[in-house]
Amino acid sequence: xxxxxxxxxxxxxxxxxxxxxxxxxxxxxxxxxxxxxxxxxxxxxxxxxxxxxxxxxxxxxxxxx
Amino acid sequence: xxxxxxxxxxxxxxxxxxxxxxxxxxxxxxxxxxxxxxxxxxxxxxxxxxxxxxxxxxxxxxxxxxxxxxxxxxxxxxxxxxxxxxxxxxxxxxxxxxxxxxxxxxxxxxxxxxxxxxxxxxxxxxxxxxxxxxxxxxxxxxxxxxxxxxxxxxxxxxxxxxxxxxxxxxxxxxxxxxxxxxxxxxxxxxxxxxxxxxxxxxxxxxxxxxxxxxxxxxxxxxxxxxxxxxxxxxxxxxxxxxxxxxxxxxxxxxxxxxxxxxxxxxxxxxxxxxxxxxxxxxxxxxxxxxxxxxxxxxxxxxxxxxxxxxxxxxxxxxxxxxxxxxxxxxxxxxxxxxxxxxxxxxxxxxxxxxxxxxxxxxxxxxxxxxxxxxxxxxxxxxxxxxxxxxxxxxxxxxxxxxxxxxxxxxxxxxxxxxxxxxxxxxxxxxxxxxxxxxxxxxxxxxxxxxxxxxxxxxxxxxxxxxxxxxxxxxxxxxxxxxxxxxxxxxxxxxxxxxxxxxxxxxxxxxxxxxxxxxxxxxxxxxxxxxxxxxxxxx
Numbered sequence: 001x002x003x004x005x006x007x008x009x010x011x012x013x014x015x016x017x018x019x020x021x022x023x024x025x026x027x028x029x030x031x032x033x034x035x036x037x038x039x040x041x042x043x044x045x046x047x048x049x050x051x052x053x054x055x056x057x058x059x060x061x062x063x064x065x
Numbered sequence: 066x067x068x069x070x071x072x073x074x075x076x077x078x079x080x081x082x083x084x085x086x087x088x089x090x091x092x093x094x095x096x097x098x099x100x101x102x103x104x105x106x107x108x109x110x111x112x113x114x115x116x117x118x119x120x121x122x123x124x125x126x127x128x129x130x131x132x133x134x135x136x137x138x139x140x141x142x143x144x145x146x147x148x149x150x151x152x153x154x155x156x157x158x159x160x161x162x163x164x165x166x167x168x169x170x171x172x173x174x175x176x177x178x179x180x181x182x183x184x185x186x187x188x189x190x191x192x193x194x195x196x197x198x199x200x201x202x203x204x205x206x207x208x209x210x211x212x213x214x215x216x217x218x219x220x221x222x223x224x225x226x227x228x229x230x231x232x233x234x235x236x237x238x239x240x241x242x243x244x245x246x247x248x249x250x251x252x253x254x255x256x257x258x259x260x261x262x263x264x265x266x267x268x269x270x271x272x273x274x275x276x277x278x279x280x281x282x283x284x285x286x287x288x289x290x291x292x293x294x295x296x297x298x299x300x301x302x303x304x305x306x307x308x309x310x311x312x313x314x315x316x317x318x319x320x321x322x323x324x325x326x327x328x329x330x331x332x333x334x335x336x337x338x339x340x341x342x343x344x345x346x347x348x349x350x351x352x353x354x355x356x357x358x359x360x361x362x363x364x365x366x367x368x369x370x371x372x373x374x375x376x377x378x379x380x381x382x383x384x385x386x387x388x389x390x391x392x393x394x395x396x397x398x399x400x401x402x403x404x405x406x407x408x409x410x411x412x413x414x415x416x417x418x419x420x421x422x423x424x425x426x427x428x429x430x431x432x433x434x435x436x437x438x439x440x441x442x443x444x445x446x447x448x449x450x451x452x453x454x455x456x457x458x459x460x461x462x463x464x465x466x467x468x469x470x471x472x473x474x475x476x477x478x479x480x481x482x483x484x485x486x487x488x489x490x491x492x493x494x495x496x497x498x499x500x501x502x503x504x505x506x507x508x509x510x511x512x513x514x515x516x517x518x519x520x521x522x523x524x525x526x527x528x529x530x531x532x533x534x535x536x537x538x539x540x541x542x543x544x545x546x547x548x549x550x551x552x553x554x555x556x557x558x559x560x561x562x563x564x565x566x567x568x569x570x571x572x573x574x575x576x577x578x579x580x581x582x583x584x585x586x587x588x589x590x591x592x593x594x595x596x597x598x599x600x601x602x603x
Contacts, residue, residue, distance in 0.1 A: 006463040013468040014437050017452075021440065024448045032448040059463070 004055040070192040073123040074199055077217035083241040091117045092408055094232065094245040096220050096258060098122075100131065100191065101376030101393035102251030103198035107145045108401035110205045110212035111521060114408055117243075118202075119234065123216030125199070128353040129279050130191040132307060132315055133387035136176070137478040137504060138394045139183040140516050144577070147201040148183070151194065155187030156308050161290035163472050165457035167297060171467050175475060180557030181507045182514040186290075186475070188309050190279075191390070223248065223261040223372070230371060247404060248372045251393070256378035262369065268362020269436065271383060272322040273443050276356050278335060279313050282349035286314070292472040294442070294457055298341040303442050303472075313352055316342065317384075319443070326356050359383045361436045363428045368421040373400055380428035382435035385442060385473035392431050395478055396424050402521075402575035406599055411541050416600030419486050427479035434474040441471035478504045481578060488572060488581025488594025494564045495582055505577045508558040510548050515558065520544055521575055523598070525591065528558065529568035532586055541599060574598055 010016050024032045044053055075098070082089040093109055095102045098120035109116040134151065142148040163171040175185035205212055221240065222233035230245045250258040259266065286306065293304040302319035309315055318338060320329060328334060335354055343349065363380035367373060376393030400420045406412035444450035459466035480503040481487070487501035498506055507516045519526075525535055527547040535543040550559040563569050570587075572580040572594050581594035 006465045008465050008468050010465070010468065014434070014471065014474070017441070017456075017469055017471070018437055020452065021446075021449050024446065027448070029447060036448075059459075 002049070002052065004052045004059070006059075069196050070125050070127045073216065074125060074196070075120070075214045075216040076123050077215075077237050079236075079238055080215060082243060083236065083238060088231065088242040088244045090229065090244040090246070091115065092245070093117070093247045093249065093404060094119060094230075094243060095249040095251060096120075096232075097251035097253060097376075097378070098195070098199075098214060099126065099251060099253060099376070100194055100198070100390050101397050102249070103195060103202065104141065104145065104394050105249050105251060105375060105397035105401060106212055106214070107147075107198060107201055107205065108397060109404065110202070110210040111145060112401065112405040113211060114401075114405050115211035116213075117245075118212070118214040119218040119220060119232075120214070120216060121219035125192040125195040127192065128190075128355055129277075129309060129313070129315055131194070131387075131390035132188050132190060132309055133391075133476075134187050134189055134194060135387060135391045135476040136181065136183045136185050137476070138391050139187065140504075140507065140577070141394055141398045142198075143182070143517055144519075144521065145198075145201065146204075147197050150197045150200075151189060152183065152187055154193055154197065154310055155189035156288055156310055157184045157187050158288045158290065158308070159185045160287075161292065161472075163460075163470055164291065164293045164296060165454075165460075166295055168461055170457055170460040171470050178557075180509050180553070180555045182516065183507070186387070188307055188315070190309055190311075190313070193310065194390075220252070220257060223258050225370060225372070246371060246408075249400065250372060250374045250378050251376050251397075252378050254377040254381050256374070258372070259364065259374065259378055262372065264369065265365055266362055267365070268360055268381070268432070270360045271358065271439055271443065273439075274320040274322065274324050274326070274329075274356055274358050275384075276318045276320055276329060276335065276338070276354070278316045278318070278339060278354050279309070279352035280316060280339060280343075280349040281311070281313050281352055282343070282347060283312065284314065284343070284347070294453075294472070296342075299338070304342065305472075314349075318342075320356070324356075330354055330356055357384075359439075361432045361439070363425070363432060366421055367396070367424050367428075368417050371417075373417070373420065375400060375424075379424070380432065382431050383439040384435075385438040386431070386435050386475050387473070388431040388435050388476045391476040392427060395427060396420075398576045399424055403600075405575075406541070412599040413601065419484060419600065423479070423481045423484050423486075426481060426483070430479050431476075438471045438473045442473075480504070486574070486580060486598045486600070488597050489590065490582060491590070492564070492566060492569050492582045492584055495566070495569070496561055496564050499562055499571070499579055499582070501579050501581050503579050505571075505573055505579055506561045508561050509553045509555055510558065511552045515548070516577060518546060518548075519573060519577055523575055523580075523595070524571075524573040526571040526573055527568070527586070528562055528571070530570065530586065532570065533588075541595060543595070572598065 095118045106118040159176045219235045232243045291306040305317040307315040367379045375396035382388045456469045482502040522542045522544045571582045580598040
């Protein structure tokens with residue numbers, strides 16, 4: 001298996017971030033949470049590898065540190 | 066001696082123009098003796114274009130205001146002959162740190178690369194910057210260059226007709242009228258000239274207030290840009306610390322939208338905020354306090370006939386990224402050589418449309434970057450706040466999140482990739498950073514530097530290849546320059562200009578932007594590129 005890639009990998013980091021925030025524009029907090037859930041599931045499927053996903057879950061759960 | 070900003074450096078003197086029977090006519094009048102107006106006047110004077118600079122004041126600005134001057138600005142000032150005193154006076158910095166709460170989450174080095182004459186940034190109070198440019202203007206006058214500055218000459222009206230531009234100017238001796246072929250409006254964000262002409266200014270206002278305090282203190286913070294998100298001393302807000310010359314530190318504290326400006330400006334309220342940041346024992350004195358809010362907007366067009374808007378009069382950005390004064394200086398850099406060629410009759414007046422297009426492109430880039438920074442620093446919604454904090458939280462341990470941390474994308478010059486002044490890019494696999502439209506990148510050449518050897522004309526640069534004399538034939542002044550990569554022991558010249566090629570020929574505009582490049586000398590191709598670069602007339 002490959003490891004979770006935590007090195008910079010976004011081709012246009014600022015542009016992506018802007019699009020991410022814009023996707024939430026006008027949504028209620030509940031709608032935003034639902035959007036995030038759908039987004040995570042879409043990306044998880046793209047990643048596919050179970051170990052990588054579990055590693056990402058661990059890192060996200062650990063408040064980043 | 067009084068502080069430099071308390072002295073009348075260009076006091077009002079009655080001009081013969083005020084007693085003329087008919088209004089005196091000037092080829093170029095620049096309004097506003099701030100950094101941009103001064104740069105434009107110096108550039109034109111160096112090209113022997115007679116220029117009159119008017120300002121409603123007679124001194125440099127009060128307070129530090131614009132403090133971060135970028136590498137490209139310093140390179141332009143080198144060309145204008147006053148880069149060195151700015152660097153000598155300024156505080157040089159390349160590094161920055163970003164803090165979230167009590168943790169350092171990220172640090173950066175803006176110029177990790179060797180082989181540049183100038184640093185990524187210097188910090189210098191705007192009044193010092195203006196004073197250095199004014200001194201340079203006095204030097205040029207002493208050399209007999211055609212430049213004049215008139216203090217306490219306030220423009221109160223502008224009209225245009227087929228014969229030219231008429232300005233009404235108010236002075237301590239009463240009003241008089243001037244005429245100009247060209248008018249360059251560098252009269253700031255509230256530009257009276259923009260108002261006289263009834264022109265638009267559209268964009269976004271950000272609902273936030275920032276307290277700026279210049280404090281004098283002995284402190285052992287390193288010479289770096291320090292930025293805090295949500296620090297203990299300014300909860301829920303941001304803070305920025307910068308070192309300036311003269312033992313002065315610049316502190317920006319975000320205050321939020323619902324504040325009472327007058328109350329927040331009181332020293333008894335500012336001091337506790339600063340003590341919370343600097344420590345109870347810190348010994349400091351307040352030099353200057355201001356509260357600002359900001360907007361990101363621009364005029365639809367920067368060129369209106371022969372009236373050109375440059376700097377804050379044409380565009381405004383948020384302060385995160387130091388893209389205000391630095392982009393204004395690039396406006397002046399872009400327009401001066403075009404005016405010179407048009408006034409000499411060697412380029413068509415339509416060349417000035419490229420000023421409009423290129424600098425609108427640059428303004429859009431600056432507005433985009435500074436808007437994104439502002440949205441990261443001041444999230445506009447709860448979910449935006451959640452993502453912002455998630456990025457900061459991840460950045461300490463996970464490198465991928467660091468490029469997402471946005472405390473300001475610091476000023477870099479625009480590459481005018483799509484400009485119709487660009488000729489062909491015929492150098493196979495030529496380096497991206499020196500493609501047509503890009504500002505020439507500095508590199509060591511012998512004991513000096515590439516940029517300083519370019520001068521003020523159009524340059525045909527041969528690298529590892531000899532070039533024939535270009536004088537005669539073309540009406541445009543073209544300087545021919547040849548250099549060898551073996552003159553650069555670092556190898557930077559090869560890496561920045563040749564890539565895998567053994568030699569190259571570059572055509573470079575007077576503002577040091579690259580117009581075209583080829584692997585070998587080709588007279589016909591160069592002629593075509595020269596025509597394109599100067600608006601298609603030569």
